[in-house]
Amino acid sequence: MSDWEESGDEAAGAPPSSAVATAPLWQPPATPRPNSSPTEGELGRRGSEWRQEAAASVGGEERESGVVGSRRSQAARWRRPRAAAGRAQEAGEPLCFLISRALAGVLIGRGGAKIRELEESSGSRIQVIKGASEAEVKIFGSVAVQNKAKVLIDETVVSCGQSNCRGKSLDVINPENTPKKPVIDWASLRENRAKYEAMKWADLPPIEKNFYKESSRTASMSPEEVKLWRKENNNIICDDLKEGEKRCIPNPVCKFEDVFEQYPDIMANIRKIGFQKPTPIQMFYCRPRDERGGPGMLVLAPTRELALQVEAECLKYTYKGFKSICIYGGGDRKAQINVVTKGVDIVIATPGRLNDLQMNNFVNLKSITYLVLDEADRMLDMGFEPQIMKILIDVRPDRQTVMTSATWPDGVRRLAKSYLRNPMIVYVGTLDLAAVNTVEQEVIVINEEEKKAFMENFIDSMKPKDKAIIFVGKKSTADDVASDLGVKGVPVQSLHGDREQCDREQALDDFKKGKVRILVATDLASRGLDVHDITHVFNFDFPRNIEEYVHRVGRTGRAGRTGKAVTLVTKKDWKAASELIDILQRANQVVPDELISMAERYKQYQIRKEMEKDILRPQRKSSK
Structure with missing residues (x-):
């Protein structure tokens, strides 16, 4: 007896002779797709050809049914023994569901970038078949892999503000196997915030911060000499933003030897690069290397170009074998993951791609002790604040943080207040908006x-x-x-x-x-x-x-x-x-x-507008 049966007016698709014998019942969607139904002559001819192929097929051989778009019939049913359903699923039976055709582009991404990312993140193979009004999504892999891919696809579709699939066409994954999301008690979390914070960072070693030892030459500078030096060097101004009692601001360093005399390796690098004296704003990252289990320094930049430029400057310095990597969207994601997982000391990244690797557990940010937010105002303008907030959740709160910005608007001040603890501000020239005088x-x-x-x-x-x-x-x-x-x-x-x-x-x-x-x-x-x-x-x-x-x-x-x-x-x-x-x-x-x-x-135009508003206000009140 045949392993498949058809009603009187169908036969649009024939299943493989052997593969069908091990599959569960499958029923295509009841709603026909526009312009997708084959003609009656085609149905008869294809049904005859497929019967012959089914009879001639060898046991265990699997054929493609060819049911894509216009070749799918409404009434065709495939029956497979229930006892073999588990084996067919493990052999890679796809999870199929339908989404709106308009969402297919969101799922595929530009040049297939998004679907490749989903495949790499889940370990599955994803196929999208576009129809006239709907698109069929097939996920190949094990049950666990299919579950993970389905969750990622749901998140992708929901993030674009639209609903997900119209309905499953295969009931491959049993509902009881799908873990239920626990209900979060937000009130309890807020009450015990300090306790949970302490538990989160309890296993981390303390940070050694105070490496700087003031030289006798720097310590002997008089207040008049300090003021004159800062004025001659682009009018540098320092201030303590800590509320309450102000801290003592250190004297400026006029020569590199005053800082790095005890670090000959760093001094050798500075001479190799060609720096003669410190610039008005200059920063170095220097700390003994230890086993941190992850990178020790993170630099966040708003654009790929700036991130790559920071990496190029970083590569000029060689200190105790420190390794750096630049992580940015548009680069080879798999190669970036390979380098990060092997171990690096300095990460230079754009917020979007770093947040992607962070969410997928490819990078450990708990080891970060030195954080740089470069061009912070630009990152805010580009809408990166949510990604920055997610990134900083996994960075230890007792870190050292440096934030640079060419301007000091309200958004940057708010960011500084949120993510910096008792900061000091150093600005060159003035906080008033001004172009360079050169x-x-x-x-x-x-x-x-x-x-x-x-x-x-x-x-x-x-x-x-x-x-x-x-x-x-x-x-x-x-x-x-x-x-x-x-x-x-x-x-x-x-x-x-x-x-x-x-x-x-x-x-x-x-x-x-x-x-x-x-x-x-x-x-x-x-x-x-x-x-x-x-x-x-x-x-x-x-x-x-x-x-x-x-x-x-x-x-x-x-x-x-x-x-x-x-x-x-x-x-x-x-x-x-x-x-x-x-x-x-x-x-x-x-x-x-x-x-x-x-x-x-x-x-004058603004004054006229305000006058018109003032005239209209009483009229609106009287009309009410």
């Missing part, structure tokens, strides 16, 4: 349609050794401008978030090495891009806020050099005119009359 700033008030012609004239006037970054507001604009310049024979590269990682690295490398003298970029390049020989910054589009303007201008005039920043301002940028005038005046730059007029017009 850059000449020129502002041009112009019509939108004249911007491209002005930019082309600027490029034509560049000298052979000049190098410029052209900042734009949108990724599409970056591509358009770079394409237009390339067509005209101008060597150019573009840098923005939609480019593949290898293309981004190549663009930056070409610009650094001088293969191209013009880089068209979004604000991705406004932070941490350390190319010393940039002579010009050209703001084709005005940035979304005045802080980004300061960062853009800071890409030139670096390492003791001078630079020039040219900024195009149109009517739509009138909101920022007043703040831009303040920046120019602080740096003793020329303020165009058109910019002053624009600021006045916007001020």
Whole structure:
């Protein structure tokens, strides 16, 4: 007798002759898929062919049924003996369910990146078959692997704000085998927070922090000498943010020997790199190596480019065989996991990818004793605060923390208050927003349609050794401008978030090495891009806020050099005119009359709006 049966009007799919004998009952979804039903002639012909193949098949041989999309019938049933169901499941029978076709792209990701990540995290093989209105998901692997993959898929789909699958088509996993999530007693956790915190970190060794021994030369500096030295070195100001009694601020270190005289290996590295004296802000990580069971230092950076740049600087130093790794999205995830699990001392990472490895238990952050939050304001702007919070949950609270930021907005102050304990602040110059004084700033008030012609004239006037970054507001604009310049024979590269990682690295490398003298970029390049020989910054589009303007201008005039920043301002940028005038005046730059007029017009516009609101308020109250 045949191992499968069909009703009078079907026979759209025939099961394998032997494999069917060991499978549980399977019933396809009752709702037919649009444009997927085969014609009556096709059904008869295929049914006849499949009967012949089923009869000729050898025991144990498994055939593909070919039931994908239009080849699936509503009435076909496969029957397998229940006694053999467990063996078929262990042999790799897939877990199948349906999701909306719109969610298939979320599950697959760009270039298949998300589905590869899910496969690597769960150890399964995942197949997505798109239909007209739905997509079928098949998960191959053991029951445990299928369970893990299903949970990860559910989390991925739920995270995009939509519901998960429409319904299972296979009841492979028994409900009793699925562990129930325990109910969390939040009230009890809050009451016993200190107790649980102490239990969490009880097995960690204490941190040795005080390695610095003040030299006699540093200790003998008078208050007048300290004040003069700080003023001559970019007007350094130090303050204690601890509430209550203030602590004594140490005297500045004028020579490296005053700090590292007892560490000849570190001094050898400093001489090899070529540093003559400490810069206004300079930081070193130095501690005896021990068995920590994980990395000892973590540097978080907002962008891949900045993270890779920090790693390049770190690799210049060799101290007692310390190893470092850069972890970032877009890189080879499997290779990063392999290096981390083998053991590293310093981790440089972007928050998103590190949080991914942390959640999957590939990296142990409990051993971190020194934390650096680089460009903290930019990480907040990019929406990384949730990932940072999750990362810091697993970093011991008695760590040493350094947070750097070019600006000091409210968000950064809040972050400092949340994650730093009794910090001291060191700032160079002033906390007021100001551009670097080594850059000449020129502002041009112009019509939108004249911007491209002005930019082309600027490029034509560049000298052979000049190098410029052209900042734009949108990724599409970056591509358009770079394409237009390339067509005209101008060597150019573009840098923005939609480019593949290898293309981004190549663009930056070409610009650094001088293969191209013009880089068209979004604000991705406004932070941490350390190319010393940039002579010009050209703001084709005005940035979304005045802080980004300061960062853009800071890409030139670096390492003791001078630079020039040219900024195009149109009517739509009138909101920022007043703040831009303040920046120019602080740096003793020329303020165009058109910019002053624009600021006045916007001020009058705001006054009119407030007056209109005041007039409408009584009317609304009376109408009620």
